[in-house]
Amino acid sequence: MEVGVETQSQVGTHQVPSTKRCPSKFLLQDGTESRCSVAEGYVTTYSATTEANMANGPASSDDDEDFWHSQTIMRPDDEKASSGLYPRLFNMSAGFIYQAVLRAERPDPVEYVTVQLGDLAWTDEETRLLVAAANWNMQWEAAQYRRRIFDEEELPPPIRELADRGDINITLVPRTRSRYYEYAPLFHLIPRAVLERNGLPLLHAGQWPFLSDVRQSDLYLPADFDRRLARAWASVVWGHIFRYKSPMRGFSASDPIRLLAHNLDYWIPAVTDVIQEELREWPEVDKGITTGPVKLENGTVFEGAVRANPRKGGDVWTGEEEASWIVDRTIEAADRHGHLRDILDAVRSHRVEEDFSDYWTAAREDFERKLYHKRLKVKVRFVEMTDSIPVQGPETEVVDRLVFGDFLALLNEKDREVVVLLSSGVTKLTEVAQIMGYSNHSPVSKRLERIRRQAAEFFGTV
Numbered sequence: 032m033e034v035g036v037e038t039q040s041q042v043g044t045h046q047v048p049s050t051k052r053c054p055s056k057f058l059l060q061d062g063t064e065s066r067c068s069v070a071e072g073y074v075t076t077y078s079a080t081t082e083a084n085m086a087n088g089p090a091s092s093d094d095d096e097d098f099w100h101s102q103t104i105m106r107p108d109d110e111k112a113s114s115g116l117y118p119r120l121f122n123m124s125a126g127f128i129y130q131a132v133l134r135a136e137r138p139d140p141v142e143y144v145t146v147q148l149g150d151l152a153w154t155d156e157e158t159r160l161l162v163a164a165a166n167w168n169m170q171w172e173a174a175q176y177r178r179r180i181f182d183e184e185e186l187p188p189p190i191r192e193l194a195d196r197g198d199i200n201i202t203l204v205p206r207t208r209s210r211y212y213e214y215a216p217l218f219h220l221i222p223r224a225v226l227e228r229n230g231l232p233l234l235h236a237g238q239w240p241f242l243s244d245v246r247q248s249d250l251y252l253p254a255d256f257d258r259r260l261a262r263a264w265a266s267v268v269w270g271h272i273f274r275y276k277s278p279m280r281g282f283s284a285s286d287p288i289r290l291l292a293h294n295l296d297y298w299i300p301a302v303t304d305v306i307q308e309e310l311r312e313w314p315e316v317d318k319g320i321t322t323g324p325v326k327l328e329n330g331t332v333f334e335g336a337v338r339a340n341p342r343k344g345g346d347v348w349t350g351e352e353e354a355s356w357i358v359d360r361t362i363e364a365a366d367r368h369g370h371l372r373d374i375l376d377a378v379r380s381h382r383v384e385e386d387f388s389d390y391w392t393a394a395r396e397d398f399e400r401k402l403y404h405k406r407l408k409v410k411v412r413f414v415e416m417t418d419s420i421p422v423q424g425p426e427t428e429v430v431d432r433l434v435f436g437d438f439l440a441l442l443n444e445k446d447r448e449v450v451v452l453l454s455s456g457v458t459k460l461t462e463v464a465q466i467m468g469y470s471n472h473s474p475v476s477k478r479l480e481r482i483r484r485q486a487a488e489f490f491g492t493v
Contacts, residue, residue: 103251105233112223112233115350119236120219120306124344125169126316133325134339138174138200140368141303143213145206146189148244160187161243164203168240171307175200176336202303204241207249209256212241214295216302220354220361221263229263231256239306239347257295265292271358272375281392283385287378301364305357308364309347315340446485449478 105112111119125132148161163186170177178194186194193201204212211218219237226233232251253259269279269292282289291297320340325333348357365371378386387394449463460472460479469475 099247100251103232103234103248105235107233109233111235113350114223115352117223117233117350118219118221118354119346119349120216120239121236121346122239122306122310122344123169123242124316124341125172126318126341126343128166128169129341130318131320131338132170132341133173133176133180133336134322135172135174135176135200135336137335138172138307139198140300141171141174141200141202141307143204143299143303144193144201145213146203148205156187160189163187163190165242167201167203168242171202171240172311172339172342173336176333177201179333202240205244208254209249209252211248211252211256212244214257214260214299215239215241216306217264217295217298218260220302220348220358221267222351222354225263225266229259229266231259231263236346239303261293261295264295264298265289267358268292268298268362271355271362277392277394278390281388281390281394283388286386288375291374297369298361298365301369302357302361304364304368305360306347308360309357310342313342313345315342446478446482449475450482 105117111117146160146164148157148164163181167177167181167190170180173180175198177200178198181194183191183194190203193199204215215237216239218231218234221231223233230253234248266279269289272292279289279292318340320338322337322339325336325338327333348354362371445467448467460475464470464472464475467475
């Protein structure tokens, strides 16, 4: 969703009363006073020290294009580009800044919201927005309750607008041309070979959730990054779903499953769910906090969340083997929340010819066997007779006309000629008689009656 512009997912428009959500001040672990905290010395957001450092802008090497390129794009010969270390995605612990976190007991699914974070001109407004977004995201464990951590006066207008919509689990990402930050978790699951095959650069390790955009990745990504990423991700997830038994090239561009594999918006909730599942299993940083209820200023207990130590950070996955395992878990999550298996089964049960390409696959063979009711491999032979009337070989089956070669083999030559003439479009008995050299249709009628009796006996036992 883009704040103040348009929505990609329905965040909702219900309004909540404007309330003070930070009743007291607290001290950061470095002794710097914070702008805001939650009940009973709970957590802090950003400090005056942090804001001042960011306002100074990046280091002097910011003007060095080669330096920033190297900070964004990894060299092919970099040891971190090896299959044991690439791809990689990490999480930074909230414990670097916070003494405690608010932890939702039943977190709602995450929705990504894009925010315009500026062009790193480092104005006071941009700095405040960037710091607020980082603090908001770092409290990911609070889920739909994180708005209650921050005082409304300290939130910049775009984030305040979201907070005022109610308890919604929102993660903020920068609004960019490439949409890299929206799809970063998927990008950083793709092996190096697949990225290179699709003309995508080797970006340094990804981070979840988003905390800063000092590299400005858009400067180094292709204009059609989203399409390239869709192709790369589809090739990865397709291989995991079908285990390479039915290659993607065997299906047309309009095949529903192929379209689903390319749909990044379908897969991002699943991979986000897996990332959070993984992080929730990580140990806590010992800040001396005993996990327990959150008491409000009026003495009541806040329902739905507890106060706890921050969790440790680290690599969520490192290298192709771990990334492959996360892809499998992403498929399982898509099945739980996105009904993936139901979709696959529905598509397979209602295949149409247009779903397949010219490339032969087992799936196409199975489709055609069902379509034409083939249960055995059958050889079809065509022989040419006078008047170009087709006749089937004795072992053949022509389903659309219900003519069986084995039945024709039981008939004598004249009876077989009657069947062939009738099946070739000569429907009047007088015309059949004339072609066969009879003076009238009586012999043909007698032969036809005999053929009917033989057919009833033959097909009754087949």
